[in-house]
Amino acid sequence: MSLRVNDLRVHYRTLRGEVKALDGVSFTMADGEILGLAGESGCGKTTLGKSLIRMDGRMRHAGGTVELDGRDLPIGDDKAMIAFRFHEVSLIPQYSMSAMNPTRRIGRMVAELLRSRGVPLDVKELESRLDLVGLPREVLNRYPIELSGGMKQRMVMVISTLLDPSLLIADEITSALDVSTQQAVAKALLGFRESGYVKSMIFITHDLALTSHIADTIMVMYAGRLAEKAPSNKLTKAPRHPYTRLLINSLPEIGVRHQDRMLKGIPGSPPSLLDPPRGCRFRDRCPMAGEECAEDPPPVEIEPNHFVACWKA
């Protein structure tokens, strides 16, 4: 087993109380697995990613455990995590493309980063990875502004995986790219796994269609909890959770035009995570809600590797 997350609870401290952004999430990832993580904005995807790497000062590890390759990941202990960051777990953050230092040539930036981690620069290795993602070697002499979005994103991918981490977390790395560049980035990610640069991967995205092309498994979260997790084609073809179903129905595939057929979103919004109500968190918006939904639905493995947290699934 690559990753084992057990009842993870991560809160944000705010003046009005603690925001329970992750409220008891459990799942496992097999060696070599690519897990697509989807769900409504604010459901806790980024929080999950950050928890496995670095909690910022406002985050609090409120409970639960994380195991990576059989070892406890000390996620609540910022110092103890140093040994793991970049070496064992690496994160490509949301909006990372705009975060590259614009005044440094890329090659120099990479060298500085490695030096700060006490690792020598292996130019051969770096070049072969540039080849893999389809970047010309001379990008190292360029400034970030001289790269297109897709090139920057692939560069960030190369940098984040230089130390062959076991787990790579990619947070919305394709959302700013055009579709053909998205495809190139997605295929490069598959290439990384193939070449053993990373073992497993969490691919966070809003784009279910894109995830379904690269992820082995898709996990859908709702309001800080797991709603459904299943092999990709299962999840997209035969979703069981009402939220997943509505989500998939709201996807505009090419061919649909507003003037001909108006797609519908899911009315309502998720509950406040400051003080989430008891029971199923999707209840207010769920067309199938019934009395039993006043109790928390536990995730149940209804078929091998297909987990659903819904009383009516």
Next chain:
Amino acid sequence: MLKVDNVTKVYKVGTFGGKTMTAVDAVSFDVRPGEVVSLIGESGSGKSTLGKMILGLVPITSGSITVDGVAVKPGKEYYRSVQGVFQDPFSCYNPVFKADRVFQLIKESYYPAVPAAEWTERVRSAIRDVRLNPDEVLGKFPHQLSGGQLQRLLIARALLLDLKLLIADEITSMLDASTRIDVLNLLAELKARGLGVLYVTHDLSLGHYLAERTVVLRHGTVVEMGVTAKVFDDPLHPYTRQLLSAVPRLHAPWEEAAPVGSCLYHERGGTGGLLEADPGHFVACAQLSNC
């Protein structure tokens, strides 16, 4: 209403600005009232630069941009009718102020006479229009909200003004599918009320869903533009075809995509510049435009 005429933008780059980079190269198109025009291209294709020039945030190197015949003039009057919502919502907020301060600023500069209680109700209703719960988001600092939540607050802010033209730059890229559809339907509603929208996106299905006309941009130049249905059903430029074939579809693997084919520019009689291959459907030459 919006007229972009032969606009070019050259940036200086490098440590001492010793190099230049042409981000936008002789681009022309227009947006009419009550119309959504989608501008498609990857990040770096110049579409955000175009948006920023229309908003007067970066100067134009050459060419002209006018709204109702008047050249872009950054300032209070201009921004009353022309607003932008951008890709990276975090950059629009000052981290030390609560997110709702952006609404307060609108009131102070545009609606000082509106009574506080009425203003609060307008703000809350704009927030509900973008499908957020006002009690949930008002009073929070930017870092306490997710990217999608911040983005919708920006749209809500734009909705509070008497807009004629909205530049929506990747506003839906961080939204989840269901919220995205709501925001798109919201834009459709606004255009029915006469608003012109320049909808900048990399997502072809979203552009297709919403826009009357489509402009495909690559490396700063227009490679193809026209009525959306024409561009999607009869794409003439290889880049457009490549984009269409790379769109991820839920139940079809990428491998089944059709081959891209060759440039049809000369075949259709092009001799330089944009060719009007069909009425209102323009295409550039793939060889000439270094694509």
